[in-house]
Every structure is written in structure tokens, then in C-alpha cells.
Amino acid sequence: MISGPILLTGAAGDIGVALAEVLRESFASVPILGADCNASPGGARHVDRMHHLPRADDPAYLAALERIVADEGVRLIIPLAEAELARLLSHGLIGASIGGAPVLTANARAVATGLDKLATARALASSGIAVPECGIVGRDEPGDYDLVIKPRSGQGSKGLTLLSRSDYDGLVDQRRGALWQRRLSADDQEYTCGLARFAQMEPRSLSFRRRLRGGLTGSGEVVHDPRITKLCDQVADALALDGAINVQLRLDDGVPMIFEINPRFSSTVGFRHKLGFRDAIWAISDRLDLPVEDYDPPPAGTRIERVADERAGLAKSV
Known part of the structure; x- marks a missing residue:
């Protein structure tokens, strides 16, 4: 059980909105708090309390974060913005705690690699993984x-x-x-893949063939492609992955080729959760030394569609 509030930083964006709903569904009695440098009313609707937090590059950022943790008795911190991950990484706080509250991210190697797109390409290529x-x-x-x-x-x-x-x-x-x-030219062959691996769990991945809408995954369908599954397993090995990340790729003449890795939860975290790929809950369980639940993959062809208000999304089978 979780004994105190969960704090989402960078909470006013689409990822924060989706993850807040995932957590509220899974931990009904746990306060879900948000913090953001732009605490918009839209983002604030999805958390119990929203705090203002300076930008990650502000010298006051860490001290302000510590104050929120102390004032609210925060049990777990989940940073969602890449600028915050970079700041935490530079201070050796990936995998550490702030004010006694564990910081939930992927491992430092995965975060450092994913934050730098050139480093991503080099790390994957050195492991024999195709990149443009x-x-x-x-x-x-x-x-x-x-x-x-x-x-x-x-x-x-x-x-x-x-x-x-x-x-x-x-x-x-x-x-x-x-x-x-x-540029990988096959616009209709773009995939976004949730990938998670922890000390007590072998790699699990879920892939959507997607269509973008406003820079986000607007719709898509579940694909079980052994080439992509194998590639995700190779990424987990290349990054010594301990955590949950997002892999983006296209098929290029039939070869899955990775063009980006997001070293954090992605905007599809709500879609995945509704389909049983509960990577946020697995990550929390692992970080707090709780059992990680089993996983039953959804059927291939299951479709997802983002709803207009950018909440966690709808999912339906066809």
C-alpha cells in the first residue's frame, strides 16, 4: 500500500493529465498532487492540489521541490518533463530520494542516453540496433x-x-x-512502443501503429510484430534498462528503425493502462518494493483514440 501523496512534477501537460487519471483509478485513497512552472487550470483539474514550481533550470528549483515534499508529506515523486530529468540527473538524483521521497524514473543510463538524441543513436548503433x-x-x-x-x-x-x-x-x-x-519516408509505418523492465520483471513492451495529431499520438492500433518486440528487448539490454520508457520507430524497407527514445512516461501512458499494459503501476510497485502484477497483452488490432479534452484516452477492440 502507498502511505502518502504522490507528486507529479511537470503535471500540467498531457502526460501529467493522463498519468493523474491512471493513479486516481489505481490508488483511489491516495492524494494525487501536481507541480508545474505553468500551473494551468486545465492541468489542475486532474490533481487534488497543484503547486507552482520554478522552471527546472531555475536555481531555486530543487529547494522549492523539497519544500513541497516536506509540506505535503509526499511519499513518491514522479518527474515528467525532460528538463526536470536533466536537472535531477546533473545532481545525481536519478534513483535517489528528495526529502525522503523516492524519485521514480528509469535508470540513469537510460535517462542520460534518451535525453540526448545523438547519444541515443550512438548507443543503439553500437549495440547493433538500426537507427537512421x-x-x-x-x-x-x-x-x-x-x-x-x-x-x-x-x-x-x-x-x-x-x-x-x-x-x-x-x-x-x-x-x-x-x-x-x-527522414524515414514510410509515414504510415510509425510506431510508439511502451517498454518496461525492472529487477523483478523481464522486459515487457506494447506497440501501437499510430497516427499523430498535434504532435501527439491521436489514434492507433495494437500491433504484435516479433521484429519490434525483439528490438525493444535489445533496447532494454543496450540501456541496462531499469524502469519504463517510450521507444519511437518506423519500418524502413521492412526494418524497424528507432528514431527517438523518450526516457520517461509518454502521452500514451493512459492508453496503455486501459489495455492492461500498466507500466506506471509496475514502476511504482517496483520502486516501493511491492509485487509487480502479471501482464496479459491486449489483442492485436485493438484501436485507441485520443478524446478531445486530452484526458487519458479511449480504447476499444475491433
Whole structure:
């Protein structure tokens, strides 16, 4: 049993809203608290209390977080924003506690790798995992193919540009230091995969073939593809994974090729939970030394659809 409140930081965004509903369903008697630098009314509706927290790069961030933990008697902290993960990583707080409250994240190696898209590509490639050609704008010269340019760190579709190779040279000065990747052309073959592994649990993954809506997974269907399952297992080994992360890939001429890893819970955490892939609950159980429940995968072809108010989502079988 959980004896005190759970605090979600970065709680006002779509991930916070989805995860708050997952936790409320699973731990009905436990207060769900939120903290965010932009404590919007929309995000606040889904938690019992919302606290203002400085930006992760603010010198006052950690002290403010400690005060919330002490004032509320927080039992567990779940950081959701990548900027927060980077700050916690830099202070050696991944896998540690703040004010006596454990911080729930994936292991430091997975977090550090996933936060840097170039480091992700290099780590996976060194383990024999297929990734698209990539490099740093202004330093590495791309080949003769269409490109994606995006921030080296960050999440979602923020700062993402699609362009032809002939247009690349004109953007070098503007996007210097960003990451370029070879664009994987199969738009209808994009997958988002929840991946979890803990000391007391072998790797589990659930893959959705998805369609994007506003930079998020708007709809999709469950796919059981042994190539993707094997790839997720290889990622867990490459990162010595202890925790829950999100893997994004496309099939490129039939080869599953990873273009990004999010080292945190993703916006599909609510969808997955409704279908029995309860990675947030497994992670909490493992972190608090509670038994991790069994898992029965949902049928292939089960469809998911994000509802208009960006809550956890609906899922139905077809």
C-alpha cells in the first residue's frame, strides 16, 4: 500500500493529465498532487492540489521541490518533463530520494542516453540496433536524402523541420547545433512502443501503429510484430534498462528503425493502462518494493483514440 501523496512534477501537460487519471483509478485513497512552472487550470483539474514550481533550470528549483515534499508529506515523486530529468540527473538524483521521497524514473543510463538524441543513436548503433543516419547541423554533412531537423534534446514535435537535402544548406546557420536525421519516408509505418523492465520483471513492451495529431499520438492500433518486440528487448539490454520508457520507430524497407527514445512516461501512458499494459503501476510497485502484477497483452488490432479534452484516452477492440 502507498502511505502518502504522490507528486507529479511537470503535471500540467498531457502526460501529467493522463498519468493523474491512471493513479486516481489505481490508488483511489491516495492524494494525487501536481507541480508545474505553468500551473494551468486545465492541468489542475486532474490533481487534488497543484503547486507552482520554478522552471527546472531555475536555481531555486530543487529547494522549492523539497519544500513541497516536506509540506505535503509526499511519499513518491514522479518527474515528467525532460528538463526536470536533466536537472535531477546533473545532481545525481536519478534513483535517489528528495526529502525522503523516492524519485521514480528509469535508470540513469537510460535517462542520460534518451535525453540526448545523438547519444541515443550512438548507443543503439553500437549495440547493433538500426537507427537512421544522423549528425549535428553545421558539423556533420548529411548524405543525399530528405532530412528531419530537430533539437538535440527536447520532446514531441517542438522545433521539428522536414526538408529536402537541397534546402539543408540554407538552414545551417539558423539551426546550427541541432540534430539532423535521414527522414524515414514510410509515414504510415510509425510506431510508439511502451517498454518496461525492472529487477523483478523481464522486459515487457506494447506497440501501437499510430497516427499523430498535434504532435501527439491521436489514434492507433495494437500491433504484435516479433521484429519490434525483439528490438525493444535489445533496447532494454543496450540501456541496462531499469524502469519504463517510450521507444519511437518506423519500418524502413521492412526494418524497424528507432528514431527517438523518450526516457520517461509518454502521452500514451493512459492508453496503455486501459489495455492492461500498466507500466506506471509496475514502476511504482517496483520502486516501493511491492509485487509487480502479471501482464496479459491486449489483442492485436485493438484501436485507441485520443478524446478531445486530452484526458487519458479511449480504447476499444475491433
